[in-house]
Amino acid sequence: MKIQGGCRCGAVSYHATRDAEPAVYACHCLYCQAWSGSSFALHALLPEGAFTLEGPIEAYSVDSGHHRACAVCHTRIYNTTPAAPGMWVLRAGTLVQRAHLNPVAHIWVRHKQPWLALPSEAPTWDENPTPEAFAAALAPASAAQVAP
Amino acid sequence: MTSACHCTGCQKMSGSAFSLTALFPTEGFRITRGVPVPGGLHGATRHEFCPNCLSWLFTRPAGNDAFVGVRSSLLENPQHYAPFMETWTQEKLPWAGTGAVVSFEAFPAPQEYPALMARFAQR
Numbered sequence: 001m002k003i004q005g006g007c008r009c010g011a012v013s014y015h016a017t018r019d020a021e022p023a024v025y026a027c028h029c030l031y032c033q034a035w036s037g038s039s040f041a042l043h044a045l046l047p048e049g050a051f052t053l054e055g056p057i058e059a060y061s062v063d064s065g066h067h068r069a070c071a072v073c074h075t076r077i078y079n080t081t082p083a084a085p086g087m088w089v090l091r092a093g094t095l096v097q098r099a100h101l102n103p104v105a106h107i108w109v110r111h112k113q114p115w116l117a118l119p120s121e122a123p124t125w126d127e128n129p130t131p132e133a134f135a136a137a138l139a140p141a142s143a144a145q146v147a148p
Numbered sequence: 149m150t151s152a153c154h155c156t157g158c159q160k161m162s163g164s165a166f167s168l169t170a171l172f173p174t175e176g177f178r179i180t181r182g183v184p185v186p187g188g189l190h191g192a193t194r195h196e197f198c199p200n201c202l203s204w205l206f207t208r209p210a211g212n213d214a215f216v217g218v219r220s221s222l223l224e225n226p227q228h229y230a231p232f233m234e235t236w237t238q239e240k241l242p243w244a245g246t247g248a249v250v251s252f253e254a255f256p257a258p259q260e261y262p263a264l265m266a267r268f269a270q271r
Binding site for chain 1: 159164165166168185189190200201202203204219222226241242243245246247
């Protein structure tokens with residue numbers, strides 16, 4: 001299965017071939033609200049090197065996070081963080097397939113905007129889930145989407 | 149006036165489902181530190197970003213110098229800026245609801261804004 005996406009202006013694109021569509025989750029922490037300009041960030045965790053980037057990339061670091069953005073329109077594409085070693089945290093709003101990727105988990109909902117109604121079926125955590133609980137939440141979506 | 153925009157451009161620029169905006173009169177808006185850098189499509193509507201972390205700060209809309217659209221999630225007490233209006237619902241992610249009072253499939257016409265702002269002020 002091919003997944004692809006890109007930035008606002010079209011200068012940067014990425015693509016990957018994967019077994020399943022990525023599981024998308026929403027982080028409602030205050031940093032993610034500021035980073036996104038929205039009320040949450042939409043992320044997909046993918047193994048480092050999971051997709052091929054093309055175009056003018058701007059790389060920069062803030063605190064311990066390393067970010068990759070389009071150098072022209074500044075759309076952020078992904079970051080790495082010590083909290084998820086070996087992973088790329090993709091900004092899922094840049095995915096072509098985003099319209100049918102419902103978030104499978106919502107984290108840091110203690111900072112969720114009060115006016116935002118979340119779908120009842122997705123699990124929520126007040127802050128960060130344990131790695132085991134988070135892996136379990138992200139896994140079924142991927143497994144279900146592997147089925148033909 | 150507060151709003152959420154569901155257009156695909158905002159989905160990409162936010163990396164999320166929609167962008168959040170609070171419109172402020174330009175005369176009351178000052179940049180107090182740093183020099184923002186332009187981004188987005190570099191067109192008549194000007195999107196300005198933090199030069200260090202590339203957070204999307206605010207937008208100066210084309211053809212309307214009277215207002216600045218600030219990304220309200222960067223403001224102190226962002227919970228005070230629940231979106232009153234949502235735009236571009238024809239491109240909305242199916243699960244993404246904002247509870248906005250008024251919805252438009254695209255943008256409202258420029259002449260609709262005064263009435264919308266009056267309604268926002270009275271809510």
